[in-house]
Amino acid sequence: MVERDWAVVGGGMLGATLALRLAAAGHRVTLFEGAPSLGGLASAWRLGDVVWDRHYHVTLLSDRHTRGLLRELGLEDEMRWTQTRSGLYGAGRLVSVSNTLDYARLDLLGWSDKARLAGTILWASRWRDGASLEERPVEDWLRRLSGSRVLERFWAPLLRSKLGDRYPEASAAFLWATIQRLYAARRSGLKVEMFGYVPGGYARVLERLQQRLEEMGVEVRLDTPVKEVRQVEGGATVVSNDGEPALFDRAVLTLTPRRCVAMLPDLEPGIRDQMAAVDYQGIVCAAVLLDRPLADYYLTYLVDEDLPFTAIVEMSALVDRDQLGGHGLVYLPCYAPVSDPIFRRSDDELRRSFLDGLARVHPEFEPSRVRAFRVSRVAEVFPFPVLGYTRKLPTGTLGPDVHWVSSAQIQNGTLNVDETVALAERAAAALIGSDGRESRVPA
Numbered sequence: 214m215v216e217r218d219w220a221v222v223g224g225g226m227l228g229a230t231l232a233l234r235l236a237a238a239g240h241r242v243t244l245f246e247g248a249p250s251l252g253g254l255a256s257a258w259r260l261g262d263v264v265w266d267r268h269y270h271v272t273l274l275s276d277r278h279t280r281g282l283l284r285e286l287g288l289e290d291e292m293r294w295t296q297t298r299s300g301l302y303g304a305g306r307l308v309s310v311s312n313t314l315d316y317a318r319l320d321l322l323g324w325s326d327k328a329r330l331a332g333t334i335l336w337a338s339r340w341r342d343g344a345s346l347e348e349r350p351v352e353d354w355l356r357r358l359s360g361s362r363v364l365e366r367f368w369a370p371l372l373r374s375k376l377g378d379r380y381p382e383a384s385a386a387f388l389w390a391t392i393q394r395l396y397a398a399r400r401s402g403l404k405v406e407m408f409g410y411v412p413g414g415y416a417r418v419l420e421r422l423q424q425r426l427e428e429m430g431v432e433v434r435l436d437t438p439v440k441e442v443r444q445v446e447g448g449a450t451v452v453s454n455d456g457e458p459a460l461f462d463r464a465v466l467t468l469t470p471r472r473c474v475a476m477l478p479d480l481e482p483g484i485r486d487q488m489a490a491v492d493y494q495g496i497v498c499a500a501v502l503l504d505r506p507l508a509d510y511y512l513t514y515l516v517d518e519d520l521p522f523t524a525i526v527e528m529s530a531l532v533d534r535d536q537l538g539g540h541g542l543v544y545l546p547c548y549a550p551v552s553d554p555i556f557r558r559s560d561d562e563l564r565r566s567f568l569d570g571l572a573r574v575h576p577e578f579e580p581s582r583v584r585a586f587r588v589s590r591v592a593e594v595f596p597f598p599v600l601g602y603t604r605k606l607p608t609g610t611l612g613p614d615v616h617w618v619s620s621a622q623i624q625n626g627t628l629n630v631d632e633t634v635a636l637a638e639r640a641a642a643a644l645i646g647s648d649g650r651e652s653r654v655p656a
């Protein structure tokens with residue numbers, strides 16, 4: 214193998230894992246990250262007197278790629294696992310949907326509808342060929358499997374919570390992938406799925422990851438947004454905010470397609486158009502620190518549609534009290550495209566409407582219990598799962614020495630760290646195996 218100089222652009226979990234694998238294969242690697250710390254969507258921030266993840270993150274017992282990485286970082290043994298409970302808020306009532314008995318009691322649906330719902334979930338958890346569902350509109354698929362009533366009362370609000378009013382444009386592969394993830398534990402021989410975290414949260418994971426990257430000789434350049442990447446004779450040049458073009462043998466961009474397009478002036482027009490057409494769903498997510506935990510549900514599904522957020526995620530129902538200084542930590546996410554007016558609402562407006570919404574679901578909640586409130590806005594989180602998604606993805610090269618590996622290439626899967634680490638590992642193997650001459654990432 215010829216030792217090469219690689220530039221990896223983007224220090225999220227994808228770029229950081231890719232850099233680690235390239236370095237482990239004996240290459241010199243420079244990792245460019247625009248923010249002051251690694252992690253991107255998985256990064257941590259300070260909320261009042263607590264440092265925890267900017268967005269809620271859990272690891273599943275069945276997340277073998279994430280757990281493999283954590284093992285390498287010496288953190289897997291410390292993971293804490295628990296079985297969490299879930300709630301469902303609909304028709305003005307909050308009920309538990311944590312087990313089969315709870316579902317049996319659910320009065321949102323009658324008995325025959327419940328049987329069809331269970332049949333749909335069972336069918337989707339056993340079906341292997343997600344690609345075949347990419348051309349199937351999710352509504353048609355659900356209407357056939359679950360019936361119109363279950364679609365309207367149960368599935369439609371849940372789909373709307375992730376995809377907005379455009380959900381009928383989505384393919385059945387999206388919901389199939391979500392169900393597959395939730396049932397992965399059973400398929401892998403584990404009896405029950407559990408949720409876990411590393412004490413200290415992603416702040417600790419990322420600190421250890423950066424340490425390992427540096428031990429492996431990776432030059433980690435934080436606060437260094439890349440402005441331009443060009444294919445040149447004998448390699449690729451990278452221009453960052455701090456100066457002259459730097460020459461590398463190979464460059465890999467790990468960003469969303471539109472961000473890549475913006476930094477590749479020489480991109481072939483056909484590929485540029487295909488990349489620019491990959492449409493992303495964004496998020497406005499409030500993190501609320503409370504004087505004490507709120508309830509016992511890690512995730513509360515919302516089927517009442519006039520709430521300002523699309524789910525309630527209570528981290529303090531998963532994480533031990535010592536991790537959060539005895540506080541409650543609740544995330545209120547609202548998934549929406551960046552063109553949605555919610556992206557232009559001020560923190561104060563969001564605070565008022567989100568806390569009102571929280572009090573509707575939990576009438577005993579008092580705003581005086583809030584110790585800190587912070588809002589994260591991200592324009593691009595996951596690609597909208599349009600019909601024929603994979604068929605529409607760009608397949609050409611960006612240049613012989615310029616490659617693109619991105620969350621957009623997660624096919625028939627949901628966006629999560631496990632898929633991201635798996636993608637980085639497949640991409641690294643393909644790039645190392647072809648000496649950076651093959652840019653297609655095996656699905």
Ligand SMILES: Cc1cc2nc3c(=O)[nH]c(=O)nc-3n(C[C@H](O)[C@H](O)[C@H](O)COP(=O)(O)OP(=O)(O)OC[C@H]3O[C@@H](n4cnc5c(N)ncnc54)[C@H](O)[C@@H]3O)c2cc1C
Pocket residue numbers: 222223224225226227228245246247248251252253254255268269270271272437438439440467468472496498546594619620628629630631633
């Ligand atoms: C609300 C929410 C909840 C989630 N919950 C979970 C969960 O429970 N479990 C789970 O496994 N996963 C979860 N995820 C998904 C997980 O966060 C992602 O799968 C993963 O972090 C994606 O990593 P990435 O590297 O592909 O992208 P990103 O994290 O977006 O990384 C891209 C990086 O590139 C950097 N960058 C951008 N432009 C430039 C530039 N010009 N130059 C240099 N650097 C640049 C960014 O700063 C960023 O660090 C969640 C995500 C969200 C948003």
